[in-house]
Amino acid sequence: MKAAPFAYHRPDTVKEAVELLAEYGDDAKVLAGGQSLVPMLAMRLTHFENLVDISRLDDLCGIDLVDGEVVIGAATPHALVGLDDEVAESVPLLTLATPHIGHFQIRTRGTLGGAVAHADPAAEYAAIALALDATIEASSARGDRQIPAAEFFTGLWENSMAPDEILAAVRFPVWSGCTGFAVHEFARRHGDFAIAGATVAVELDDEDRVARCGIGLLGLGSTPERGTAAEEAATGRPVADLSADEIGSLAMSGLADVPHDLQGSASYRTRVGAAMVSRAWTDAITEALDARD
Incomplete structure (x- = not known):
């Protein structure tokens, strides 16, 4: 099949892009890497009268370290x-997760902003944004605003941006001290969407207690999820008193809409999810303890 006819717009600046979105409203859609949107258009699962291509806007590309945060422009490719190197040093979860995203061609064309804005429940960058309490910068003709990741993902392929807003950048906090990071996910084949997965960040205090932790979950809800119960149970406790299996089980508690589909039942995904959290937790704790040596 081919996409239904649409008007194609390529603005030269962010200002022009948001003005186009304001003009066309619900009849417009932002096009960045197109790795999710173009197949949906081709199969006529969705349609928009106007596509606004932001993929070549220099203002939306780049990686900067600013005031303890790594700021990544929305159009920066995976x-x-x-x-x-700055990402690897400051936000290792992004470096660890990137090889899991599709295949080389997808990582070359797909963008960080597109992955986050698409709000796919199996999206690695979206789960990392949740786990690290990242901030999403949105721009429109009305001005700019910052949206906490916890308030950004609202449903399957839905986010809290207005139709006239574009995702301009994502700000990832830099964790310091005795920290450890790990990503584990399970898919039928490398490059497939994860059946279940986990991203884990851990920081230890001087007495090897969990000072803070973040657990992002993939493929275990209608949006990316967070293992809140496990985070709360672990924070403040000595790592020696924490079982990785306990953390995995706690991370699954409170999940209300684990998918049941051809990839597996809800109970199967839950078991796999607990195992992925357990493995990622073990690796992250090991790295954090090694950082003290």
Whole structure:
């Protein structure tokens, strides 16, 4: 099949892009890497009268360290995120997660902003944004605003941005001290969407207690989820008193809409999810303890 006819717009600036969105409203859709949108258009699962291509806007590309945060422009490709030395040093979860995203061609064309805005429940970058309490910068003709990741994902492929807003950048906090990070996910084949997965960040205090932790979950809800119960149970406790299996089980508690589909039942995904959290927790704790040596 081919996409239904649409008007194609390529603005030269962010200002022009948001003005186009304001003009066309619900009849417009932002096009960045197109790795999710173009197949949906081709199969006529969705249609928009106007596509606004932001993929070549220099203002939306780049990676900067600003005031203890790594700020990544929305149009920055996955491949550049995965290869960047500053990202590897400051937000290791992004570096660890990038090889799990599709295949090389997808990582070359797909963008960080597109992955987050698409709000796919199996999206690695979206789960990391949740786990690290990232902030999403949205721009419109009305001005700019910042949206906490916890308030950004509202449903399957839905986010809290207004139709006239574009995702301009994502700000990831830099964790310091004795920290550890890990990503584990299970898919039928490498490059497939994860049946279940976990991203874990841990920081230890001077007495090897969990000072803070973040657990992002993939493929276990209608949106990316967070293992809140496990985080709350672990914070403040000595790592020696924490069982990885306990953390995995706690991370699954409170999940209300674990998918049941051809990839597996809800109970199967839950078991796999608990195992992925357990493995990622073990690796993150090991790294954090090694950082003290």
